[in-house]
Each structure stands twice: as structure tokens, then as C-alpha cells.
Amino acid sequence: MEMHFATVWESIADAIPDHVAITHADTSRTWAEFDERAARVAQAFTAAGLGPDSKIALYLYNGNEYMEAHYGAFKMRGVAINVNYRYLDEELWYLLDNSDAEAIVFHSSLADRVARVVDRLPNLKLLIVVDDGPGDTVPGALEYESVLASHEPMERIERREDDIYMLYTGGTTGMPKGVMYAVGGLCEGFITQGFPIVGLPAPEDPAQVAQLVKGAVEGGSRMVSISCAPLMHGTGAWIGWFIPMCAGGEIVTLTSRSLDPHEVLQTIEDRKATAITIVGDSFAKPLVRAIDEGKPDGSSYDLSSVAMFLSSGVMWTTEVKQQMLDRVEQAVLVDAMGSSEGSMGTQITMKGLATETAKFTQSPTTKVFTEDDREVVPGSGEIGMVAAGGNVPIGYYKDEEKSARTFRVIDGVRYSFPGDFAQITEDGTLILLGRGSQVINTGGEKVFPEEVEESVKRVEGILDCLVVGVDDEKFGQAVTAVASRVEGSDVDAATVIASVKQDLAGYKAPKSVIFVPNVPRAPNGKANYKVARELATPAS
Structure with a gap:
């Protein structure tokens, strides 16, 4: 067989x-x-x-x-x-x-x-x-x-x-x-x-x-x-x-x-669902709000059948995971780091188990390599590209050039390089920094958008955020946040910027914040950086 x-x-x-x-x-x-x-x-x-x-x-x-x-x-x-x-x-x-x-x-x-x-x-x-x-x-x-x-x-x-x-x-x-x-x-x-x-x-x-x-x-x-x-x-x-x-x-x-979060919750109750697949914060946040709102008649949804929530593709922050576990205590949260080109690591979160955003247990076949194909030493603080081994794709259909760039052999082993950058701690934990294609070069420093997005989304009153680089005469690229507010919030740009500066180095903080009704994302929750950049770019 x-x-x-x-x-x-x-x-x-x-x-x-x-x-x-x-x-x-x-x-x-x-x-x-x-x-x-x-x-x-x-x-x-x-x-x-x-x-x-x-x-x-x-x-x-x-x-x-x-x-x-x-x-x-x-x-x-x-x-x-x-x-x-x-x-x-x-x-x-x-x-x-x-x-x-x-x-x-x-x-x-x-x-x-x-x-x-x-x-x-x-x-x-x-x-x-x-x-x-x-x-x-x-x-x-x-x-x-x-x-x-x-x-x-x-x-x-x-x-x-x-x-x-x-x-x-x-x-x-x-x-x-x-x-x-x-x-x-x-x-x-x-x-x-x-x-x-x-x-x-x-x-x-x-x-x-x-x-x-x-x-x-x-x-x-x-x-x-x-x-x-x-x-x-x-x-x-x-x-x-x-x-x-x-x-x-x-x-x-x-x-x-x-996504209709109330339909999700009612369907969980009706079908006695055990596993719910979501896409990071963009799905988890609405679900948390819907749990708190309850049914139209004021009763609560029965979520006792849920054994796990599984997510991949978009950042799922620690704060939102904890909010979910506060409401569905028995659930195991499985955060899978991967892409169409391969699987790289996972993070498991349960009630009482402390975790940190974007830190994953790397798969046994996952490595991190520098640009000259040297393996990053755990605990060195060095940044490299994540390489997924194991079941590596054959290639891209009708695109030999891109296939050769993405799927490469190092020391006799074939790897997939989806484009993610990361560091490895001494204990082997994979710290995901973000996609190289979205890195912002500002004043000679490199800024990974996902790190700034996480910080912005921690600001009270912020619902969602994407961070992009906008052309700037002084900095080359200016870090710019495209954010949406929680309904009823009046949080302003100055508050967001000041809050990020308390979390991260000053050069990583947004130079400006553009507020929009909805942060541009695909139906699967993935960021649409192209549209976000258009929203953030001043009209000429």
C-alpha cells in the first residue's frame, strides 16, 4: 500500500x-x-x-x-x-x-x-x-x-x-x-x-x-x-x-x-469540535471578543469539547494566547512556524505554561545559516536565514531560477529557505525575527516589522497593526505603522510611539502611525504589506 x-x-x-x-x-x-x-x-x-x-x-x-x-x-x-x-x-x-x-x-x-x-x-x-x-x-x-x-x-x-x-x-x-x-x-x-x-x-x-x-x-x-x-x-x-x-x-x-467569530463558537458547540484552526492574532482576537460577548440571549457558548487551537502563518502573541486560555482553560495552543515551502518549528502553550511570542522549538531538521552558508552557533546572537530540512519541496512549478534560490543543498543536505530570519538561543530555541523581504533599512539599522507590530499591538486600544518602510530623505526608510483601533478607542499616534520606545530600541519605533478602519490582510489573516505600504505612503 x-x-x-x-x-x-x-x-x-x-x-x-x-x-x-x-x-x-x-x-x-x-x-x-x-x-x-x-x-x-x-x-x-x-x-x-x-x-x-x-x-x-x-x-x-x-x-x-x-x-x-x-x-x-x-x-x-x-x-x-x-x-x-x-x-x-x-x-x-x-x-x-x-x-x-x-x-x-x-x-x-x-x-x-x-x-x-x-x-x-x-x-x-x-x-x-x-x-x-x-x-x-x-x-x-x-x-x-x-x-x-x-x-x-x-x-x-x-x-x-x-x-x-x-x-x-x-x-x-x-x-x-x-x-x-x-x-x-x-x-x-x-x-x-x-x-x-x-x-x-x-x-x-x-x-x-x-x-x-x-x-x-x-x-x-x-x-x-x-x-x-x-x-x-x-x-x-x-x-x-x-x-x-x-x-x-x-x-x-x-x-x-x-471570519464570523460567533458562527465559529456556535459551530464548536453544535458539532462538539475538538480542534480549531486559526491564523494568529487576526483570528484569535475576534474569537476572544465573541466569547466575552456571548450569545444574543445572554448565555455563554459551550466550548468544553475544544482540546486544541492550532495556528500558523501569522504572529500569535503571548498576550492573546493567555486571553484565550483564560476563557478556554483546557485547550492546548499549537503555534506552528512554517510556510508553503516547509515546516520549521512549533510552540506549545497551556494554562500555567509561560511562553514568549515568536519563540519556537525548532524541528530536528531545521537549521539557521548565515549568508555564506555557515551554520549559526546557538547562543551567539548571530542572525541567519531559517532552513527547513526533511520533506523539502521539489521546487516551484515552471520557475527553475527561483527554485534554485529557495531550495539549496548545504553539506549534502537539501533545505528550503522560505526567507525567514531568526536567531538561536543556547538551548536551541528559535527566535523568529521576520521575512527578509520586509526588512526595513532605517538610518543604517535593520528593523524587522513583526517585532514592531507585536509591540504596537500591545498598546491598549490597538486592535491590529502592520509596519512598513516608507521612503524618507533622512533615514532612507522611515518605520511607519498602519494600525486599527478597538471600537470606541481614541488612542493616538504619540501614545503608540511612546509605548513602543519603552519596549524596543528607539530606532525601531514608528516615526508615524496611520490609522485605518481595517488593517489590510488576506482571508487567511496574512499581511498584505503592499497595500499597507500604499496606505502609509503620502500622496505625491
Whole structure:
């Protein structure tokens, strides 16, 4: 039996067929139903002439259909392509063209955008539309449920562990790029890392997965995972879906297409969710406020089922973690340091366990290297680039130059360099400083935005913040904060700047603070520094 998501999930479907696998709103599918529907989608893909390595774009909001179509792609050895549902015409065309998409599965509410780009995509063989309300008609598009009804489930096949899995990055440092992994290594890594988190021993062989899962489910310890983040992003897909699904869990997706913290809390209560995937402070803060607000009738949400909150991709500050633990005392908070290009470390926080922001226990395969590829000595105070070892991506799709820069061999070992800078303490703790692409050079000093953002967000009355460098005649770049206030707060720029100067060296403090209604972030909570810089730059 090969280590492959489709093969592993098929074995779980056989072991626990009557347990719920996926839920969206009032629609739940058992593992047997989930497997059969994905097999019907897979048959539709092959009937349209798609085969191994065919690229299948998912231009969908969170929901059962997203997971069924993705599973269907895995089944027939195709490559599902995650498409940001916020993309408009040119962005959408770029990604579909760059990925060589041969099929698009899309929501009807997004059909107008699809209709405007299909004529520029000569490789397209199949269009499937998922009904989510009124939308434009795309000529030749087939209705999703009709496709399932008109195709028998595809027979199970043997697959290869070197089949390609691809995740497109968000393009925060350039145009989006497809990060390619071997399915086998990724699947094995998720199972090896994820099973201990849910109390299962790591299997020595993929054939053991289903029996371990069956034993856990029959023993009453079953994972119910809510992904608050979009499935189109790595945090939502990997942490909120892939890992718990490999453990036989139920994956619950939310109906709101932006974070509705009260929906999250009500869904936790309704589904007795055990694992909640969020994205740092940008998700945790609204959840904390909603817990305090309670239900419209004045009662409190029942969050007793929650065993853990998991986060990745955006800073999750110690203060906000403590606020969460004050309200959900039994929860374990798992803060994973990673990116589309690899996993680097974790921080575990529980009630009574002191932690510090941006300090992680590095993974055994993680190193920090200087610019001349010399390994940073723990406790030296030296700054270097984080290198993630282990299951390193194959490369970026159709970008050999960037692949060569990001995925490199040092002393015979292949590493991924996502661009994060860090220091290592004497005990091996990884202190994350930030992305090199966002470093601000001011008056001859380097300032990492994340450090300043954390300090600004500690100021009473500040809700969120991004820090950017704005061109300045005197300093080269002036440290500038783009911040939003808590409702009802009148905190001013002088107070923010003075507070930061009490935390950090004076040159790191913002020279100015631009207040905005909402700090620019993507749906997954990740910072949009490009827009923040535009907001901070004076009009000429």
C-alpha cells in the first residue's frame, strides 16, 4: 500500500464507513459517502480526458464540494490547484494559465470571472459549476450534482508516491508560484507529525493507518476539526483538513465567507469540535471578543469539547494566547512556524505554561545559516536565514531560477529557505525575527516589522497593526505603522510611539502611525504589506 492521501483516505473510508467525514452547514457526508462522491468526480475528470498530472483548478469557497473535488483529483492522480477566490480577471487568468489548468471547478457566484477568462485558456477540457446562488452562465459548464449523478464511481487504482501535490503561494513577494511536493513524503510527514498530536502512535506502514484510526474512533477519541481559514491556503488545508482527515476526523467548514467569530463558537458547540484552526492574532482576537460577548440571549457558548487551537502563518502573541486560555482553560495552543515551502518549528502553550511570542522549538531538521552558508552557533546572537530540512519541496512549478534560490543543498543536505530570519538561543530555541523581504533599512539599522507590530499591538486600544518602510530623505526608510483601533478607542499616534520606545530600541519605533478602519490582510489573516505600504505612503 502506497503512502498517498487518496489511498490512505480510501482505507479509512473502508474502516469507518458510517462515521461523518465532512460537514458544511446542515449537510454531512459519511466517510463512505465522501469516498463515493469523490470517486464519481474522479471518473468525470478521466472521462473528460484528464489523467495523471493533469491540473484541476478549484476556484471555490470552503465547503464539502471543495474537499470532494480535491479528493477526486488525488484519486485519479491529478493535481488540484488552489485558486484564491478573491482573484479577479487578470489574477485569475495568470494562475490558471501558469498552472496549465485543464479543468476548473468553481462556484456559480464566481462564474462571471470565469466567463471572462476561459477563451484565453486553450488547455481547458472541463468546466464544473457548484451552485451557490445566482451567477452568470459559462458556456459548456456542467452542474456539479449532475456530473456526480451521471458518472459511476471510478475504480480504485494503484498510485505513486512521487505523484505531485502543488500549493500555490499567495504572491506576497511576487506573482503566485506553485510549490511542488511529492505526495508520498507530504502524506507521511503529516501522519508522522499529526498522529502524536491527537494521541495516536505514528504508524510504521501506511497499511496500519486505518486500523489505528478505527481503534481510536471506537475508543471514543475522534477528532472534529473546524478550519476557520480558507481551504485554498496552506494553513486551512494542511492543519485544518489534511492532518485531521488522515486521523479519521470530521472536517467542518463554515458558511460565512469571512471570519464570523460567533458562527465559529456556535459551530464548536453544535458539532462538539475538538480542534480549531486559526491564523494568529487576526483570528484569535475576534474569537476572544465573541466569547466575552456571548450569545444574543445572554448565555455563554459551550466550548468544553475544544482540546486544541492550532495556528500558523501569522504572529500569535503571548498576550492573546493567555486571553484565550483564560476563557478556554483546557485547550492546548499549537503555534506552528512554517510556510508553503516547509515546516520549521512549533510552540506549545497551556494554562500555567509561560511562553514568549515568536519563540519556537525548532524541528530536528531545521537549521539557521548565515549568508555564506555557515551554520549559526546557538547562543551567539548571530542572525541567519531559517532552513527547513526533511520533506523539502521539489521546487516551484515552471520557475527553475527561483527554485534554485529557495531550495539549496548545504553539506549534502537539501533545505528550503522560505526567507525567514531568526536567531538561536543556547538551548536551541528559535527566535523568529521576520521575512527578509520586509526588512526595513532605517538610518543604517535593520528593523524587522513583526517585532514592531507585536509591540504596537500591545498598546491598549490597538486592535491590529502592520509596519512598513516608507521612503524618507533622512533615514532612507522611515518605520511607519498602519494600525486599527478597538471600537470606541481614541488612542493616538504619540501614545503608540511612546509605548513602543519603552519596549524596543528607539530606532525601531514608528516615526508615524496611520490609522485605518481595517488593517489590510488576506482571508487567511496574512499581511498584505503592499497595500499597507500604499496606505502609509503620502500622496505625491
